[in-house]
Structures are given as structure tokens and as C-alpha cells.
């Protein structure tokens with residue numbers, strides 16, 4: 001904001017624009033939400049690393065590098081709560097984390113960038129209940145990713161690998177692919193005696 005204030009004040013968000021994205025989210029299951037945000041931080045970390053690589057202006061490169069590190073740190077904070085939940089809740093936490101992990105590591109099959117800001121979070125405001133849809137230019141994010149910083153399949157693979165790597169450490173089992181993680185999820189569901197519901201098409 002300070003950078004924009006000094007160098008491109010015309011791009012500084014107005015109070016009205018900021019107000020549009022301050023709205024209530026409906027309640028959601030806590031463990032799934034935790035994992036969703038963990039994956040969101042991993043994704044942001046990679047978007048900003050990619051942006052830092054793409055830019056040439058040294059201050060902007062450095063800003064993106066700093067905020068990419070911030071996102072990694074946020075992910076680390078969520079991970080500590082996830083480890084705690086594994087001890088306290090056990091298989092219920094494994095089921096929640098693996099379910100959202102399968103969804104979030106399957107982003108290549110979806111239209112929109114798979115980030116919490118693209119999810120519908122308030123039934124009463126539907127369909128204008130995603131953060132992205134309430135921005136002055138709802139298409140900006142996709143244009144930035146696809147047309148500008150070129151967040152391509154190689155970068156997308158890095159996000160998926162990072163999610164699988166963290167799940168491998170968390171569950172002490174090696175997951176080479178989303179399918180591996182989905183198989184693990186089904187094992188946990190069977191142990192819990194819960195009826196399995198398919199997640200996406202990852203079977």
C-alpha cells in the first residue's frame with residue numbers, strides 16, 4: 001500500500017473497494033478449513049515466488065520475495081495446529097486433511113485458481129460470495145496468473161508436490177501422487193467406518 005501510495009496512487013485501493021471484501025463467512029468444519037488454508041498458503045507462496053521471478057524491477061522483485069516468505073511462515077503456523085489436531089483427534093483429522101488435500105492437489109482439473117478466495121462462503125450473498133468476485137476486476141487474478149506471471153503447469157506441479165510432501169511428513173507415509181493420497185484417505189475412511197463419498201475424480 002505504501003509503495004503504491006508513493007509511486008502509483010491511482011492503483012491504491014479505495015476504502016469502498018476494501019469494504020466490499022469485508023463480509024461474513026458462513027461457519028465451516030474446522031479441520032477441513034484448517035487444511036484448506038494451509039494449502040492456500042502453499043499456493044500463495046508459489047504465486048509470489050513466480051511473480052518475483054517474472055518481475056525485473058528490483059523493489060517489486062524484493063516485495064514479492066518477502067511476501068512469499070510470509071506465506072510460507074503462515075503455512076508453518078497452520079501446520080503446527082494440524083499436528084496438534086492429529087494427536088487430539090486422530091483419524092478424524094487424517095480424514096479431513098486427506099480429503100481437502102486431494103481436492104487442493106487436483107487444481108489442474110478446475111476452471112478457477114484453487115484458492116480460498118475463489119470459494120463461495122456466504123449462502124445469503126450467493127453468487128457474489130467469493131472474495132475474487134467482489135474485487136473491482138474479478139478477472140484480474142486469472143489474467144495475472146495466466147497472461148502476466150505465467151503460472152504454468154510446472155509451477156502448478158510444484159504446488160501439488162509441496163502439498164503431497166507435507167502430507168507425507170504429517171502421515172508418515174510416502175505419497176507420490178494425488179491418487180496415493182486418495183487411497184490413504186479411503187483407508188482412513190474404512191477405519192472410521194464412514195461411508196465413503198467420492199472426492200472429485202481422483203479415484
Ligand SMILES: [Fe+2]
Nearest residue numbers: 041070071074
Ligand atoms: Fe498467508
